[in-house]
Structures are given as structure tokens and as C-alpha cells.
Amino acid sequence: MLKLGFLIIVRDLRLSMRHGSSTTMVVSFFIIVVTMFPFAVGPEQEILRKISLGVIWVAALLSSMLSLDSMFQSDYEDGSLDQFVLSPAPLELVVLAKFIAHWLSSSLPLILVAPLLGILMNLPERGYVPLIVTMVLGTPALSFIGGIGASLTVTLRRGGVLLSLLILPLYIPVLIFAVLAANAVIDGDPVMDHVLLLSGFTLFSAAIAPWAAAAAIRAGLE
Amino acid sequence: MSDILRGYDLACIRGEKPVFSNLEFELPPGQALILSGTNGSGKSSLLKIIAGLLPAQRGRISFFDENILGDQDWISHNICYLAHKNSLKAEMTVAENLAFWAALDQYDGDIREKAVKVGIDHCLDLPVCYLSSGQARRAALARVLCHPGEFWLLDEPTVGLDSKGVRLLADLMADHLDKGGRILAATHIELGLDPAKTTTLNMLDYTFSAHEAFHELFQEPWEEDFQC
Amino acid sequence: MHKFANPARFMRLSNILLPWTTGLTIVLFGFGLYYSLILAPQDYQMGNTYRIMFIHVPASYMALFGYGVIAVASAVGFIWNHPLANQAARATAPLGATFTALALITGSLWGKPMWGTYWIWDARLTSMLILFFIYLGYIAVWQTIEDQAKAAKIAAIVAMIGIINVVIIKFSVDWWNTLHQPATLIRAGGPTIHGDMLAALLLMIAAFNMFFVTLLMWRIQSLILKRRIRTLRLQLGGGRG
Numbered sequence: 001m002l003k004l005g006f007l008i009i010v011r012d013l014r015l016s017m018r019h020g021s022s023t024t025m026v027v028s029f030f031i032i033v034v035t036m037f038p039f040a041v042g043p044e045q046e047i048l049r050k051i052s053l054g055v056i057w058v059a060a061l062l063s064s065m066l067s068l069d070s071m072f073q074s075d076y077e078d079g080s081l082d083q084f085v086l087s088p089a090p091l092e093l094v095v096l097a098k099f100i101a102h103w104l105s106s107s108l109p110l111i112l113v114a115p116l117l118g119i120l121m122n123l124p125e126r127g128y129v130p131l132i133v134t135m136v137l138g139t140p141a142l143s144f145i146g147g148i149g150a151s152l153t154v155t156l157r158r159g160g161v162l163l164s165l166l167i168l169p170l171y172i173p174v175l176i177f178a179v180l181a182a183n184a185v186i187d188g189d190p191v192m193d194h195v196l197l198l199s200g201f202t203l204f205s206a207a208i209a210p211w212a213a214a215a216a217i218r219a220g221l222e
Numbered sequence: 223m224s225d226i227l228r229g230y231d232l233a234c235i236r237g238e239k240p241v242f243s244n245l246e247f248e249l250p251p252g253q254a255l256i257l258s259g260t261n262g263s264g265k266s267s268l269l270k271i272i273a274g275l276l277p278a279q280r281g282r283i284s285f286f287d288e289n290i291l292g293d294q295d296w297i298s299h300n301i302c303y304l305a306h307k308n309s310l311k312a313e314m315t316v317a318e319n320l321a322f323w324a325a326l327d328q329y330d331g332d333i334r335e336k337a338v339k340v341g342i343d344h345c346l347d348l349p350v351c352y353l354s355s356g357q358a359r360r361a362a363l364a365r366v367l368c369h370p371g372e373f374w375l376l377d378e379p380t381v382g383l384d385s386k387g388v389r390l391l392a393d394l395m396a397d398h399l400d401k402g403g404r405i406l407a408a409t410h411i412e413l414g415l416d417p418a419k420t421t422t423l424n425m426l427d428y429t430f431s432a433h434e435a436f437h438e439l440f441q442e443p444w445e446e447d448f449q450c
Numbered sequence: 451m452h453k454f455a456n457p458a459r460f461m462r463l464s465n466i467l468l469p470w471t472t473g474l475t476i477v478l479f480g481f482g483l484y485y486s487l488i489l490a491p492q493d494y495q496m497g498n499t500y501r502i503m504f505i506h507v508p509a510s511y512m513a514l515f516g517y518g519v520i521a522v523a524s525a526v527g528f529i530w531n532h533p534l535a536n537q538a539a540r541a542t543a544p545l546g547a548t549f550t551a552l553a554l555i556t557g558s559l560w561g562k563p564m565w566g567t568y569w570i571w572d573a574r575l576t577s578m579l580i581l582f583f584i585y586l587g588y589i590a591v592w593q594t595i596e597d598q599a600k601a602a603k604i605a606a607i608v609a610m611i612g613i614i615n616v617v618i619i620k621f622s623v624d625w626w627n628t629l630h631q632p633a634t635l636i637r638a639g640g641p642t643i644h645g646d647m648l649a650a651l652l653l654m655i656a657a658f659n660m661f662f663v664t665l666l667m668w669r670i671q672s673l674i675l676k677r678r679i680r681t682l683r684l685q686l687g688g689g690r691g
Contacts, residue, residue, distance in 0.1 A: 004326060011322055014314065014318075015313055018313040019313060074311075078307050078308065078309060079306070079307030080309045080310075082273075082303065083303070083309045083323065083326075084326075085275060086273060086274070086301065086303055088295075088298040088299060088327065089326055221275050221276075222277065
């Protein structure tokens with residue numbers, strides 16, 4: 001069973017690597033969105049320092065959303081999704097593997113370039129480790145919840161806008177807990193509560209997402 | 223107990239459009255059932271219902287006295303479904319594609335041998351996007367061969383194939399029937415299978431009348447409706 | 451279950467019930483408005499401005515209640531594939547969204563004299579705003595998907611995930627809010643609520659509830675009729691039967 005999941009992850013990563021452009025585009029988008037903010041709010045170091053974490057997180061959230069609709073799209077178009085539903089591998093396992101592949105191919109690169117954006121946004125030195133840690137803990141939830149959205153909209157023609165409308169409100173808890181946790185470290189406040197809530201939310205979304213997404217795909221294919 | 227796959231009283235409504243009703247079929251081992259009928263007569267829908275991809279409005283399909291309609295576990299081990307589309311990833315090579323589906327469908331035979339059978343062994347290491355549509359369809363047929371299921375559901379299997387390809391397909395199907403396998407195929411093209419092993423099901427014999435479908439959807443007779 | 455609540459029966463039953471619920475709504479609103487605008491005394495702090503509460507509180511309550519109805523109806527529709535439950539969920543959505551918008555508007559109107567600004571990121575207003583977004587998403591699902599059976603299933607999944615997340619989001623917004631603004635807790639009326647005020651509030655809540663039920667029946671009726679028209683047209687278009 002685990003072997004099958006691993007097989008699907010490898011396949012999806014291989015596809016996204018051969019496809020090439022999507023990961024690069026997501027990362028470029030991430031950097032460009034963050035770069036917009038100094039133009040919008042002015043280059044004062046103090047203001048940038050204050051909003052740095054929030055801006056980086058919002059940008060990460062938007063970037064990870066960018067690649068969501070391709071999660072099931074090509075599999076739907078070439079008929080692979082039908083075969084996944086028909087295969088002895090449980091559909092829940094298939095979608096879970098796809099979520100993990102999505103996280104590896106689109107969120108992990110974001111985490112790697114996040115420190116660079118920290119420099120651009122004048123993030124205080126104490127903020128780098130918390131930024132990375134909260135991203136590692138929080139971004140999987142983006143892939144899980146986003147994956148539910150992607151599975152709900154995969155068979156629709158105008159799915160992209162609907163997808164963002166559906167999942168952005170659901171991203172709010174991740175944003176709240178992650179930014180609170182990272183800011184608490186910078187300000188020297190107690191941090192454990194936020195971290196636990198963030199991890200709890202991620203685990204919870206990991207628990208419900210495969211079922212919800214599998215049900216959505218079955219309903220969508222009808 | 224019966225090893226015949228039997229469909230009883232099947233009805234299908236898709237997006238409020240009645241497709242077919244009162245459909246019955248029988249499929250003993252080693253036999254093929256060819257679905258004929260115009261576009262939209264429900265050939266694909268019937269195959270999808272049997273494959274569990276579409277819920278039936280009504281009816282059941284029995285095999286050894288069990289209703290296998292929508293039984294994911296039974297379906298996943300016994301049914302091999304070939305859709306209009308090939309289910310192959312354009313970015314991956316033919317060999318990678320076949321190996322992936324074989325692993326997922328728990329097939330442990332030799333993939334290369336099957337590729338030779340459908341005549342695409344020379345392009346096993348080519349990405350699917352370089353294949354012609356005929357070659358891609360042959361690769362999809364290789365995927366069908368690399369499936370342990372006894373029941374083949376083929377939806378327009380000849381799409382993209384040239385006359386040589388169609389003959390190859392007919393041979394593969396005859397082979398499968400000889401081994402006791404069963405085939406449900408929706409196709410317009412005469413495949414030249416052994417008539418003793420082939421039954422034709424004309425979908426137009428089972429059209430769903432609007433009145434009946436209306437009753438099915440709203441659980442009330444047609445006439446009464448016009449008064450509200 | 452199917453036999454008990456099929457669309458035809460619903461049409462007959464609701465045709466009998468509708469005049470009664472409509473009448474009851476009017477009576478309740480009459481009493482409710484009389485109590486809330488005339489009988490209930492002025493607030494010693496807020497003067498007459500607090501009276502917007504008699505719209506704001508019932509609207510907020512109906513906003514949450516509406517989503518609850520959607521979630522329950524969706525669960526019933528999803529599990530038993532019950533056509534009427536699906537239509538009920540669909541019919542509730544615009545009503546709930548409107549009540550949410552009403553709660554937001556009255557809330558911010560009330561905020562002007564209270565806080566000196568139309569909007570502050572108060573926990574309750576913020577949650578209400580997010581609930582409004584969730585309503586919009588749910589409505590969009592129904593609008594985007596052509597095939598009604600499929601739309602019902604997808605929308606049901608959206609609603610069920612939504613209800614879980616409404617709770618989590620409410621919690622996380624409260625959590626976020628208390629850390630940012632610990633001191634701006636406002637109680638509607640506070641613990642010193644006057645007897646007539648309470649009566650007015652309860653009457654208005656009852657009136658809103660009745661109003662909701664009446665509108666819901668109307669909307670379900672119109673959805674059922676619309677669906678029949680669609681079906682008839684499709685069948686005429688198909689040229690069969």
C-alpha cells in the first residue's frame with residue numbers, strides 16, 4: 001500500500017520536473033508578489049520589518065494556490081483519473097500521495113527561497129528560523145485544503161476562480177496561527193500555543209482532506 | 223449461482239437527460255457483447271455504470287448472485303476499462319506509463335512481451351507525446367493487456383487505429399475470449415469476431431421515454447405536473 | 451423517506467402552509483417592531499442607536515442558523531441522495547448570505563456611533579465577513595455546475611467542509627483578535643438588559659425565523675418548478691419519448 005503511494009508521488013514529481021516550468025513559475029510569482037509590497041507601502045525599513053512575516057506568508061499562500069488547479073487537471077483530461085478510481089489502490093491513498101507530491105513540488109521550493117525574501121523585507125534576524133519552521137508546519141495544510149478545492153473543481157470549465165473563492169477563507173487559520181507564532185518568537189512572547197494550534201490544524205486537514213477529495217472526485221466524474 | 227454477468231432493469235439519467243431504461247444483458251465467460259447505437263444512445267454511459275464511474279438510476283448487475291454494481295473492490299480487481307482517452311501521460315515514456323499502471327493494477331507479468339504483441343516495442347523508450355495517434359492507441363491497448371482483469375470494457379477501442387491496427391485489436395479480443403475472458407465493447411466498426419461468441423446489444427431498443435424519466439425524477443405521474 | 455418527502459408532496463404541503471406562515475410572519479413583525487421601536491426604553495448609554503440591535507442580532511443569528519440548515523440538508527442529501535434536501539440546501543444559501551450581509555451592514559452602522567468608525571476588525575464582525583465569503587463560495591458552486599445532480603453532490607461536500615471550518619475559523623479569529631485588541635469587548639445591551647428589550651429581541655428573532663421559513667418554502671417551490679421546466683425542455687430537445 002505504501003509502495004503504491006510512493007509510486008504515485010514519484011510519478012507526479014517526475015511529471016512536474018519534466019513539465020519544468022510550473023515550479024519555476026510558482027517561485028518567481030512568490031518573489032514578485034513580495035517585491036510589490038515595498039512599492040505599495042513605501043521602502044521605510046521599520047514598516048517593512050513590521051509587515052515582513054505577514055507579506056511573505058500571504059505571498060506563499062497565493063503562490064501555492066497557483067499550482068493547485070493543475071493537481072488533477074491533466075489526469076482528468078487524459079483519462080488517468082478514471083483509471084485511478086478503478087485501480088485497486090484506494091482513491092484516498094491516491095489523492096493523499098498527490099497532495100504530498102504537490103507540497104514537494106510547489107511548497108518546498110517556496111520555503112527554500114523564503115529567507116531570501118526575508119532579507120528583502122528587512123525581517124529581523126530572530127525571525128528567520130521561526131519563518132522556516134512555521135512554513136514547514138503550515139504549508140502542508142495549504143496543499144491538503146487546496147487539494148480538496150482542486151478535486152472539487154477539477155471537472156469544471158471555469159474552475160480556477162471558483163477554486164480560489166472556495167479555499168481562501170479556509171486558509172485563514174493557517175495564516176493566523178503561523179504569523180502569530182513567528183511574531184511571538186520575534187517579540188519574545190510565549191509561542192508554544194500558536195505552534196501547537198498550527199500543527200493541530202495541519203494534522204486535522206491531513207486527516208479530512210483525503211476523504212473529502214476522494215468523495216469530490218467520485219462525484220465530479222459522474 | 224451463476225458465472226454469467228447479468229444486468230437487470232438498468233436505467234440511466236445523465237444531467238436530467240434520460241439515456242436508457244429497462245436495459246438487460248447477459249455475458250457468459252468467453253463471450254463478447256457489442257454495444258451498438260447512435261451517439262448519445264448511452265453506450266459510454268453503460269460502460270461507465272458497469273465500471274462504477276457513474277451511478278445507475280435504477281437496476282442491478284449480478285455476478286455469482288451478488289450485486290456488483292458500484293462494488294469498488296470487485297470492480298478494481300476484475301474490470302479493465304479503456305476509455306476514449308488513452309490514460310497515458312504525454313511527458314512519460316511508454317514503458318514508464320505501462321509500468322506505472324501495471325504496478326497500480328497489481329499486474330506482475332512481462333510488460334515488454336505485451337508491447338511486442340501490440341507492435342510498439344520499438345517505441346517503449348519514447349515519451350508518449352512523440353507517438354502518432356495510432357501508436358498511442360496501441361500503447362493504450364498494451365495497458366489493457368497488462369491488466370489482470372477478466373472483463374474488458376472497451377469504449378470505441380478503434381479510435382485512431384488504422385486498418386492494420388483494427389485487425390490487431392480483433393485478434394487481441396479473440397485471444398482474450400479464447401482464454402475465457404469477457405468483453406463489452408462499444409464500437410461502430412465491424413471487428414469480425416467469431417459470431418458464435420458475439421452478441422449485439424442495440425441501445426436504441428432501450429430508450430428512456432420522457433414520461434417515464436419524469437416520473438423517475440420527480441416520483442409523480444407526468445400529467446399531474448401540468449396543474450401546479 | 452423518499453416517499454415521505456418527495457417534491458410533489460412538498461408542493462402540496464407547502465401550498466397549504468405558505469399562507470399561514472406568511473400571516474404569522476407579518477403578525478410577528480408587527481409586534482416585534484412595536485416592541486423594539488416604541489415599547490423598549492432608550493438605553494442610558496447609547497440612546498436610540500442601540501435599537502439597530504433588534505435587526506442586527508436576529509440577522510446574525512439567522513446567518514449562522516442558515517449555514518446550519520445548509521449543512522444538515524447537505525448531509526441528508528449527500529448520504530441518502532434525497533432530492534428535496536439538496537434543493538433545500540440550495541434554496542437556503544442566498545437567504546443565509548443576505549442575512550449575513552444584513553448583519554454586516556447593521557453591525558458596521560452600529561459601529562459608527564460606538565467606535566467612531568464603520569469597521570473595526572472585531573472578532574465577531576470578522577467571523578461574519580468570512581462566513582459571508584463561505585456563503586458566496588457555496589452559491590458559486592451551484593452556479594458553476596450545469597448538471598444538477600453533480601452540483602448537489604459537490605455543493606454538499608463544500609457545505610460539510612464549510613461547517614467544520616466555520617467553527618475552526620471562528621475559533622482562530624477569536625484567538626487572533628484577543629491577542630491584538632484585548633480591550634474592545636462590547637456586549638449588546640450588556641447584562642442590564644431591560645425586560646421589554648428582551649421581549650422585543652425575542653419577538654424579532656421569532657419574526658426573522660418565520661420570515662426565513664416562509665422564504666425558504668417559496669424558494670424551494672420555485673427551484674422545483676425550475677427544475678421541472680429544465681427537465682421538460684431537455685426532453686423536448688432530445689426529441690425522444
